[in-house]
Amino acid sequence: MSRRVVSLFAALVFTGVVQGAAVARAQSAAPAGIADQVELCSACHGEDGRPVNAETPIIWGQEEYYIYVQMKDIKAGRRASEIMSGVVADLSRDQMRALGKYFSQQPWPRLAFKAQEGDEAVANTMASAGQCAQCHLSGFDGDSRIPRAAGQTDTYLEKTMLDFKYRRRLNAPDKASLLETFSDNDIAAMARYLAALQPH
């Protein structure tokens, strides 16, 4: 436990978000086996589910299986993240599953974000070419292994799609092949469009 806290705090200092961490408290009671972890996650992903900055994704109300799989992938090195890799390094499968379950049960926070004019048209064209709804469902609500993308933080969405495209995020190779066929500008427009969508 203590080693993990130390490495975590290193990560926090590294990203400059250490301020709130010392007093961070999880809002809803977390199961005993993961209470410490939940508290630490909240330092970045937000005590009320609103991430501390737009580079950090919302995980409250995200799909249970998706959250678990991302932690598993980050731990296995299939998805690179300097910040997150330290966080998950010592987590067991059971802890990761419990964290997935816990965060999936918290309410998804609604961030007010407005897309730019023209984004929707670009996004619609991109969505039909890429058959996005075939997996993400209409409205990008997600299900199980498919993440909810509607209302996610915009900077994170753009970054992670570009990470797919430029092969920094390697845990879903088909997404890389797909996103590679779109321009960076179109991807940015799609990110803004998704961030402004409200999940059902």
Next chain:
Amino acid sequence: MNAMRKGIYGFFGTALGAGLSLMLAISANAQEVMNATLYGDMGVVSQDMLNRAGSDGNNFLHTNGNYEQTRYYPARQINASNVSKLRPAWIFQTEIVETMETTPIVVNGVMYVTTAFNHVYALNAATGEQIWHYKHNMGPVTTYCCGPNNRGVAIYNDRVFMGTLDARLVALDAKTGKVLWNKEIADPELGYSETMAPTVANGKVLIGTNGGEYGIRGFVKAYDAANGDLLWTFYTTPENSVGVWATRDATGRDMLRDIAAEKAALAKMGDPYKTLGGGVWQNPAVDLATNRIFFMAGNPSPDLDGSLRPGDNLYTNSLISVDLDTGKYVCHFQYIAHDVWDLDAVSPPVLVDVKDAAGKTVPGVLHAGKTGHVYVHNRDDCSLIRFSEAMVPQENMWVLPTKDGERMLPGANGGVEWSPMAVDANLGLTYAINLHQPMTYHVESTPYPEGKLWLGGAFKVIATEEQWGNVTAVDYNTGKIRWQVKTQQPMIGGVLVTAGGLVFTGEGNGQFKAYDSETGSVLWKFQAGAGVNAPPASYTVDGKQYIVVAAGGNTQLNYKRGNNIMAFTLAE
């Protein structure tokens, strides 16, 4: 969710405490009041009824109408001369507004329909009133491809059976919707899921698996309808999946395989059968005379990247026949060896007598491919007798996928997708619905990402090109197209043909249409308000024939979602 859990524990608790018979008596009692107000008695569905379904003008007992899967309905009250008077009798709205591919099953005036995410409804088939509603207690892990679909239940005896997105098989009491048993078919974390309707024959519940877009090993399994015990498993990818190094497809076209490179890869990596795919998406046909079943196995995994799976990849992209009692292999026919386009075999096979090459009538099997051909086989040995004219444009076949993408027609959804055909044996015609959806095929080799989608590249719809669909009638004794009607959008769903000379099928734009089965003239249409992308069915209650279809749109082609079950009958 919790209530369902409790229900299962309650079942065992009561059974242990008070004895099984008492428990059954209690649940029957609780239901009695409701039954009294319903049409008919929901009775039991005997094996004999299932066998004779093809001539049963009251019920609709199989996903595809009968064991032969002709989707030919023998009632003719609604027919070519009066179909213009067809009107909605009732509309039932389900709780789930998502993709609908369900075929309603109707027994003695009671209808069983399913929705996305595995809800089941029992409805009064004459009025649309709800009798019961079952929501599957979905596990957190689901790994389906192409939408949270469900294609319906199978019925036998006093129970209905459904496969679930989290790869389970559940048996429900047909009277109450209570869970009788619930078994894991395979581990969903490894990429297995269920969207097909099971088929029940001689007490066995037969079900395949999705997963060709994951590194799974496809199968058909048989479960004991009484208690859910596994009776046999047939793997669609045998331990030796190499085959004969076929270089040409079923129609004789060169598939441009690099056999030397494949042989070298095989020597290095061994037989890839364990993650080779070969999903079975649709119901098997049952040949009662020979006690054999026939089904289609889909694409190899990963879809677009052949470098990781040297060999013919047996028995992917094949028609397969096995023994109903034992699951033992009888014969197969592979359409595309070592497929790298996902132009696989999905639409369910149909058993019908056909003329062989010498003009002799023999027991046959029909299948409509994503390639756009209808294939005609000899039922004895699965061999190919003929293939039809192409029902959609074919261009650039077979160009190999590249990193930047190669255009080829048909696109990877077909031709004919999972949509079942319908056959009128009196006319010698089979009716298929098709897609024309130009795509580019992109390949990129990556190792299997552990239980995740594994396409080995990407399919991309060419946004600037026109898309459309068609309804095609093919003379299966000659392979010639008899008639063809173009539709505004690519077609997905299914077909029903009736003794009244009508072909029913729906479209993504909400149109549900009846065509003259001899000529293809549109005789009737109805705007359903959401995509009609499910196979229609028919039944008769109190002397009135109905046509029923689900209008819920489609995830795969992103057609407008809805939640309606619509039953039509003739206006007074």
